[in-house]
Every structure is written in structure tokens, then in C-alpha cells.
Amino acid sequence: MGSVTTTEQDLRARAEEVLSTLAGEDARLREDQWTAIEALVAQHRRALVVQRTGWGKSAVYFVATALLREQGAGPTVIVSPLLALMRNQIDAAIRAGIVAVTVNSANNDEWDAVYADIENGDVDVLLVSPERLNNPDFRDRVLPKLAASAGMLVVDEAHCVSDWGHDFRPDYRRLRTLIVELPSGIPVLATTATANDRVVTDVSEQLDLGTGEQTLVLRGSLDRESLRLAVVPLPTPARRLAWLASKLDEMPGAGIVYTLTVQAAEDVAEFLTERGFAVRSYSGKTAPDERLDAEADLLGNRVKALVATSALGMGFDKPDLGFVVHLGAPASPVAYYQQIGRAGRALERAEVVLLPGREDRDIWAYFASLAFPPEPLVRQTLGVLSDQPLSTASIETRVDLSRTRLEMLLKVLDADGAAKRVKGGWIATGVDWHYDAERHRRVAEARRTEQQAMLDYIATDECRLVFLRRQLDDPDPTPCGRCDTCTGTVWSDDVSADGEAAADERLSRPGVEVPPRKMWPSGMAELGVDVSGKIAAGELAGVGRAIGRLSDIGWGTRLRELLGSEDRPADDVPVPSDVLDAVVRVLAGWGWERRPVGVIGIGSRTRPHQLEHLARRIAEIGRLPLLGTLPPVGEKPGARENSAQRLAAVWGGLDTAALPDLSGVDGPVLLVDDVLDTGWTMTVAARAVRRAGAPEVLPLTLAVDG
Structure with missing residues (x-):
């Protein structure tokens, strides 16, 4: 190892001090954490950190923020996809003595005061949602100043940037423009726990835009020593529900039961409540204040489980989460790994059980039907736009796309420069736009491949963690020694006749x-x-x-x-x-x-x-x-x-x-x-x-x- 300059020694020592305020006196930086912090603070580089949930990615950007602010840099802008994630990040920032604020749909009465504090230099971290980047007022009034004065840009859950990722979000496309428009020398950090090689390449290329310099990529092992992976095939929904009710008390601590649909989350929560369990449902339809209460109940171990859709995922931080059970398989191993990664961060053992269902493929097919529209519909949408704003509802009368698909398309067209959201609706920009049919075809094919891989995971007789690691291009072939295929120890599929009858009656x-x-x-x-x-x-x-x-x-x-x-x-x-x-x-x-x-x-x-x-x-x-x-x-x-x-x-x-x-x-x-x-x-x-x-x-x- 080469000699270390005094400046590097001082910088690392200060970084360790900040970390101790964030994570406790005994906390020490991992080598990859320090590598990322040094690249951001000393070299003002762009970095992509792909590390498992609980590794300490947030420590990288909070420590780097503290050091950059001490050097006189402007505030860090963190683009974060979920309010729950923002709340956890603000709590962590406070522990490190960092002033963090957010602008989101839940606090619009505070925006003007937040903007004033930013202009006065009183804010260290601003957290915004990707949707906020495309709000006309924020985009035109706040974002240019923020981009010019930012000390660092952080893209959290960066797999959302890539349409190869399992949770692509069109609002993240706006980041491409923001990254290009950043002044030279502004460091950029992207973080995620779930990215395979294709996503890593895609995100890295977007971070490279306009720099002529290659992004630093830091990837670690995806192994989680606490997780005990298992699959329990059961023939009917009633039997799966009865199994869950009979085994829930055997699960350690408090955990999450994932379902594929909102209705399933509500039905399962209702049944378990009838059976005497303290559970709550949680989905995209749950009111924001009820979500907060439900999260607090799980964090405080006042419920045995939240029965949730994927709305409870990114950003939910409970280190002692004891189990994750899936009633129905997600459509890809990458999405599955992201969800089970919530469990067992600070535990020696956490149970992870998948209960696949025959109906899973129908549900996958439904969500696949919401994919990017074919070119004729896209051209039709562009054709109805002009220099006069049209509301989304008015566009619907001219283009036969559901509200969800139309909004997704308009956001992509906006990010690509062909359309623009303004007060009063959407306008055309006149910019030529290319429909990348080949890319959309390959994305659709990748989704089908992922679905087959999920079926293969259910049926595999190899180490389940090795299988999942391979799907995320982690080449480590070492068996975990903990899953049901490694140990030969499987959960019993027995359920009582009374339990199955009760589940069948409910369903x-x-x-x-x-x-x-x-x-x-x-x-x-x-x-x-x-x-x-x-x-x-x-x-x-x-x-x-x-x-x-x-x-x-x-x-x-x-x-x-x-x-x-x-x-x-x-x-x-x-x-x-x-x-x-x-x-x-x-x-x-x-x-x-x-x-x-x-x-x-x-x-x-x-x-x-x-x-x-x-x-x-x-x-x-x-x-x-x-x-x-x-x-x-x-x-x-x-x-x-x-x-x-x-x-x-x-x-x-x-x-x-x-x-x-x-x-x-x-x-x-x-x-x-x-x-x-x-x-x-x-x-x-x-x-x-x-x-x-x-x-x-x-x-x-x-x-x-x-």
C-alpha cells in the first residue's frame, strides 16, 4: 500500500469522527465507504455504490456532506423515491449534526421557508422526490439555483434510473438532464442495493454524461449471513393462507408479509386479524398518516407483521426485522432480493419464506400490460400536443391510454425533451424524438427472462442465495449453508383441517x-x-x-x-x-x-x-x-x-x-x-x-x- 499524505490522514480521521456521531463511537468506516467518500470529497468524482441493504450507503453521503460543507460547499441534494425513506434519512442526518429538510407533497406549506433557508446557507441536505424535479414551479424557480449552488448530488435507489431496473420510474429520467447541467466539479453519488450488470452499466453511463471521466463503481458481496431462505409450495390460496396463520407465531420477532396486489394485502390482513394476530395492511392506497402509524407500529414491535405490497420496501429501515414472507412471487429475482433484504440486518437469524401461487403469472401479465406504449400511440400523443397547454384529462379524450400509462409516457417524453410540463398541462417542444423500439423489445424480453428465472428459483435444488446472487451478477459460488436446499431442512407444509377450512371460508x-x-x-x-x-x-x-x-x-x-x-x-x-x-x-x-x-x-x-x-x-x-x-x-x-x-x-x-x-x-x-x-x-x-x-x-x- 502506498504512502498516505497528511491531508488524506486528516480527512479520514475527520470522516471517522462524523461517522461516530452518526452510528456510534465504535463505528469504523469500511474500506469501500472510505474509497467512495474520498472520491467524492477529495477528487469531486462521480461514484456508483452497489451494496446490500444495511451496508451503510447513507453513511457515505452523510459523512461526505459534512466534509464538503466544512470545505464551504453548498448543500447536498438527495433525490429519494419515498417519503418513508426521506423520514429515515432526516432522522439519521440529525444524529450526525446535519441540517436536513425536504420538500414534498406532504409539506407544501413549508416550501417557501425551506427555500429561504437554502438561500441563506442554513441547510446542509435537501431531500426531494423525483416527481418534484418535474414540478413546473420547482423546476423553473428553484432547481436552476440549486443545481448551480449544490455541493453534491445523491441519487438514492439508483436502479430506478434505469428501465432495465426492476422498479424503473419515469420521473427519474429527469435526472439525466440535471446531471448534464451540473457545474463542473460537483460530485455525484448514486446508490442502490439491487443492480445487475446491465443496470450498473446503464446508470454508470448516465452518470458519465458530460464529464469525459469514467464513474467509480464500488460493488460488494450480496451475501446476508442472517437470512434463512426457503420455498414452501402449497396447492391453493386457502392452504397458503392457513399455513401462514399456523406458522406466524413461529416466525421470530416482527416482520413483513408481502402480497402482489392491494386487495390481497387487505384480505390477508383481515383474515389474520380475525385469527387473533396483531397485523395491519399497507399499500399504495393506504393514506399517508395511516402509513406512518403502521410503520411506527412495526418499528415498535406493536404488530406481528405488516401485510404489504411493494409500497413498503425501499427506505424502510428496521434492523431487527425478523422475517419476510411472500404470499405470491414477485416477477423477478432482483425485486425479490430487494424486498427480502429488509430482514435481519442486525440479527443472527431471519426467516425468509416464499409461498408461490398459480395465479402469480396472471398478475405478472397484468403489470406487464402497463409497459411503455407502442410507437403509434406515442406518435399520436405527440401529435395532439402543441404550444398551448393541454391537461392530462384533455389528452385522454384524444389518446386511448390509461391514466397511469399516459402519465408515464408524458414524463418520459418530458425527460427526453419532446414534451414539457407547464402550468396548465403539457406542451410540445418541437424537438425531434426517436422511438427506441429495439430497446423496448429488449426490455420486454428481459422481463420475460426474469419471470422465468423466478420460476426457476422456486424449483431450484441449488443454494437459493447463490441463485439470487447470480441473478444480480455476483459471481460468488459459495453456498450459504443456511437455506432449505443447503440444509435439507424444510418448513412443514401441514396445516390443520380447521385452519384450512377457516381460510377457505374467508377467501x-x-x-x-x-x-x-x-x-x-x-x-x-x-x-x-x-x-x-x-x-x-x-x-x-x-x-x-x-x-x-x-x-x-x-x-x-x-x-x-x-x-x-x-x-x-x-x-x-x-x-x-x-x-x-x-x-x-x-x-x-x-x-x-x-x-x-x-x-x-x-x-x-x-x-x-x-x-x-x-x-x-x-x-x-x-x-x-x-x-x-x-x-x-x-x-x-x-x-x-x-x-x-x-x-x-x-x-x-x-x-x-x-x-x-x-x-x-x-x-x-x-x-x-x-x-x-x-x-x-x-x-x-x-x-x-x-x-x-x-x-x-x-x-x-x-x-x-x-
């Missing part, structure tokens, strides 16, 4: 509330539909019911088999007895204020006999008159993704003249359909039935697509 319990649409989409006049604003009270549907959601872990599989999909059309067969029995249970448990007095069916082009049979049997079972049918007219509209396009497609698509005069009806009418997706077919049908004289309409469907 087969039908009945989902279906709230009605209350507002017409914006801009419908442009599509030839003369409606706007609130739906008139005399044309509204009431709150309806469905057996279940197609995404349910209980009824979902059965309903998907019966109803089919665009890719797999179902046979036009009578509704089976088990499904009719579920309809009866839904009706019996409805709790309506006034009992329905009749039934009207919505016709179908694809399964007319099934829909006719369903409406007729509901009428017979309820001893109600079948008042009529709303048959479809005209050509079948193609699939429509967003509300405006769907409403335009179904408007005029039902033969309302076939309805009888309902002005003499003296109670609610059941309006029967098979699937409710966007809800506009039911809304239009309910409007027609109300206009025909029915005083109230109660929607009843077999399934909700969502």
Missing part, C-alpha cells in the same frame, strides 16, 4: 362494494358525447355489489376461469352453480334499505347466453320479475384503456329503446352484468334505466376488474 366469502361513478370525464364534447360535470342525481346508480375482484386471491382465479380475457375468451356457458350460490350469498348479505322489485340484464356480444342466464336466474332466485334487457347495438367497440375513450365507446352502444316504461316501478331495480372494469357501461346503462322511470338502480356484477 370464498363473496361480496365487494361497487361505488358508482359520480362525475363524467372531462372533454367529452370533443368525442361527440354531450355530458360534463357531475352526473345528475336522477341518473346515478346506487352502490352496487360484485362477488369479487379478478385480482382476489380467493374468487379471482375462479372468476377469471369463468369470464376469460381478451387473450383467452371464455365459452358462452350457463353460470355454474357455485357462482350462482355466491350471487345468492351476496344478495342475502346486501343489507339494502329497500328490497329490489325487479331485474334488468345488460346484454353481451361475446357471451349472450351466459348473461341472459345470469339475469334470469337472479330473477327466479329472488322471485322478482325480469323487467327487460339492454341489448348491445352496433359493432363491438375495441378495448379502451381510459375513462373518456371507454365512455365514448359505450355511449349509444346499448339499445335503450328495448327498455319498457319503468315509471310505475316502486322500488330499486337490480341491473345485472358480468364484469365491471372502467364502470362506464354500468353507468350508461343505469342512466338509461333511471331515465326510463326506475327510482333507484342497484348494480350487480359477477366481478370487478381491479
Whole structure:
């Protein structure tokens, strides 16, 4: 080892002092931590640190921040994807004597004071979300000054920058522009725990932009000595849920139960609560204050588990998390590794169990359907933009993309310079834009490869940690000696008959509330539909019911088999007895204020006999008159993704003249359909039935697509 200059010795000694305030008196810098800090502080380089969860990546940027601020540098800007992550980072900064602030959607009343403190030099660290970088006011008023005066830029969870990463976020694309516009000599640090070679290369190339210098890449072993990996194949959702309930008490400490969908998280949490466990659900639909409470309960060991979607992942820091159980497999080993990495950071042993399900592939296929749109739709989107701002809702009337996909596309076009978000909506920039079809094809192929790798992980007889490390291009072939394949010790798949029966009863319990649409989409006049604003009270549907959601872990599989999909059309067969029995249970448990007095069916082009049979049997079972049918007219509209396009497609698509005069009806009418997706077919049908004289309409469907 070469000689060390006095300056380097002093810098490292000061770095160790800052670390001790952050992590305790006995803490010492790892060599790679020091290498990164020195590169950032002494050499003002750009670095990518890929290290396992709990390794100490945040220590690198907080120590570097303290040293740079002592040298007179401006504040560090940390781009961080989650509020939970920001809260943990601010707490860590305070421990190190660093003044850290954030601007996010939850504290907009504090923004002006924060900006003033930054300009006065009173802030050491500013944490922002990637979405904030594209807020017009922040981007135009704050960001230029911040970029010019920043002491360091940190990109946390940097795999989100790359569309090869398992959690690509289009708002992160804005960072490419920010990085290029940074003044020369501003150090940049990117950190992540989950990146394979392809992601590392992609992120490094983006960090290299405009520098002519190669990014320093520091990668460490992904081994986690505490993790005990296992897979328990079980044949049915009920058996998996019963297994979880029977084994939860055997899991050490408090932990996380991951599910693939929001509905599954809510259903599983409800079942475990009924079985006497202290658990809470946690998802993207959980209110921000409830998320905070749930996180605090888990951190304080006041719950046995949070039953969560991937919304609980990056940034959640509980070193003594005792277990992670997955009810359903994530779509890639990389995503799986990222989630299980939450467990056992400060423990000798943590249990990691995967309970794969048959329905996992259907869920993967659904999320894959939200991928980047094909070129014709992208060109169409660019074509409707001009120098006059258009709101996202107005764009929806011209482009058939769901709100989620449209917003993602607009963010990418913005980051690439072809569109721009301004006050009032989106405008075109006139910049030429290239659709990289080959890259999108390769990304889609990579996703399919990852899904197969996840299936291979489930079936493997080699060391599970070696398998996961290889997926992240960690070449270490050393078996962990701890997983079920290394030890030959497997979790028992036995569950009690009573436990399985209870789980089956919960999953087969039908009945989902279906709230009605209350507002017409914006801009419908442009599509030839003369409606706007609130739906008139005399044309509204009431709150309806469905057996279940197609995404349910209980009824979902059965309903998907019966109803089919665009890719797999179902046979036009009578509704089976088990499904009719579920309809009866839904009706019996409805709790309506006034009992329905009749039934009207919505016709179908694809399964007319099934829909006719369903409406007729509901009428017979309820001893109600079948008042009529709303048959479809005209050509079948193609699939429509967003509300405006769907409403335009179904408007005029039902033969309302076939309805009888309902002005003499003296109670609610059941309006029967098979699937409710966007809800506009039911809304239009309910409007027609109300206009025909029915005083109230109660929607009843077999399934909700969502």
C-alpha cells in the first residue's frame, strides 16, 4: 500500500469522527465507504455504490456532506423515491449534526421557508422526490439555483434510473438532464442495493454524461449471513393462507408479509386479524398518516407483521426485522432480493419464506400490460400536443391510454425533451424524438427472462442465495449453508383441517362494494358525447355489489376461469352453480334499505347466453320479475384503456329503446352484468334505466376488474 499524505490522514480521521456521531463511537468506516467518500470529497468524482441493504450507503453521503460543507460547499441534494425513506434519512442526518429538510407533497406549506433557508446557507441536505424535479414551479424557480449552488448530488435507489431496473420510474429520467447541467466539479453519488450488470452499466453511463471521466463503481458481496431462505409450495390460496396463520407465531420477532396486489394485502390482513394476530395492511392506497402509524407500529414491535405490497420496501429501515414472507412471487429475482433484504440486518437469524401461487403469472401479465406504449400511440400523443397547454384529462379524450400509462409516457417524453410540463398541462417542444423500439423489445424480453428465472428459483435444488446472487451478477459460488436446499431442512407444509377450512371460508366469502361513478370525464364534447360535470342525481346508480375482484386471491382465479380475457375468451356457458350460490350469498348479505322489485340484464356480444342466464336466474332466485334487457347495438367497440375513450365507446352502444316504461316501478331495480372494469357501461346503462322511470338502480356484477 502506498504512502498516505497528511491531508488524506486528516480527512479520514475527520470522516471517522462524523461517522461516530452518526452510528456510534465504535463505528469504523469500511474500506469501500472510505474509497467512495474520498472520491467524492477529495477528487469531486462521480461514484456508483452497489451494496446490500444495511451496508451503510447513507453513511457515505452523510459523512461526505459534512466534509464538503466544512470545505464551504453548498448543500447536498438527495433525490429519494419515498417519503418513508426521506423520514429515515432526516432522522439519521440529525444524529450526525446535519441540517436536513425536504420538500414534498406532504409539506407544501413549508416550501417557501425551506427555500429561504437554502438561500441563506442554513441547510446542509435537501431531500426531494423525483416527481418534484418535474414540478413546473420547482423546476423553473428553484432547481436552476440549486443545481448551480449544490455541493453534491445523491441519487438514492439508483436502479430506478434505469428501465432495465426492476422498479424503473419515469420521473427519474429527469435526472439525466440535471446531471448534464451540473457545474463542473460537483460530485455525484448514486446508490442502490439491487443492480445487475446491465443496470450498473446503464446508470454508470448516465452518470458519465458530460464529464469525459469514467464513474467509480464500488460493488460488494450480496451475501446476508442472517437470512434463512426457503420455498414452501402449497396447492391453493386457502392452504397458503392457513399455513401462514399456523406458522406466524413461529416466525421470530416482527416482520413483513408481502402480497402482489392491494386487495390481497387487505384480505390477508383481515383474515389474520380475525385469527387473533396483531397485523395491519399497507399499500399504495393506504393514506399517508395511516402509513406512518403502521410503520411506527412495526418499528415498535406493536404488530406481528405488516401485510404489504411493494409500497413498503425501499427506505424502510428496521434492523431487527425478523422475517419476510411472500404470499405470491414477485416477477423477478432482483425485486425479490430487494424486498427480502429488509430482514435481519442486525440479527443472527431471519426467516425468509416464499409461498408461490398459480395465479402469480396472471398478475405478472397484468403489470406487464402497463409497459411503455407502442410507437403509434406515442406518435399520436405527440401529435395532439402543441404550444398551448393541454391537461392530462384533455389528452385522454384524444389518446386511448390509461391514466397511469399516459402519465408515464408524458414524463418520459418530458425527460427526453419532446414534451414539457407547464402550468396548465403539457406542451410540445418541437424537438425531434426517436422511438427506441429495439430497446423496448429488449426490455420486454428481459422481463420475460426474469419471470422465468423466478420460476426457476422456486424449483431450484441449488443454494437459493447463490441463485439470487447470480441473478444480480455476483459471481460468488459459495453456498450459504443456511437455506432449505443447503440444509435439507424444510418448513412443514401441514396445516390443520380447521385452519384450512377457516381460510377457505374467508377467501370464498363473496361480496365487494361497487361505488358508482359520480362525475363524467372531462372533454367529452370533443368525442361527440354531450355530458360534463357531475352526473345528475336522477341518473346515478346506487352502490352496487360484485362477488369479487379478478385480482382476489380467493374468487379471482375462479372468476377469471369463468369470464376469460381478451387473450383467452371464455365459452358462452350457463353460470355454474357455485357462482350462482355466491350471487345468492351476496344478495342475502346486501343489507339494502329497500328490497329490489325487479331485474334488468345488460346484454353481451361475446357471451349472450351466459348473461341472459345470469339475469334470469337472479330473477327466479329472488322471485322478482325480469323487467327487460339492454341489448348491445352496433359493432363491438375495441378495448379502451381510459375513462373518456371507454365512455365514448359505450355511449349509444346499448339499445335503450328495448327498455319498457319503468315509471310505475316502486322500488330499486337490480341491473345485472358480468364484469365491471372502467364502470362506464354500468353507468350508461343505469342512466338509461333511471331515465326510463326506475327510482333507484342497484348494480350487480359477477366481478370487478381491479
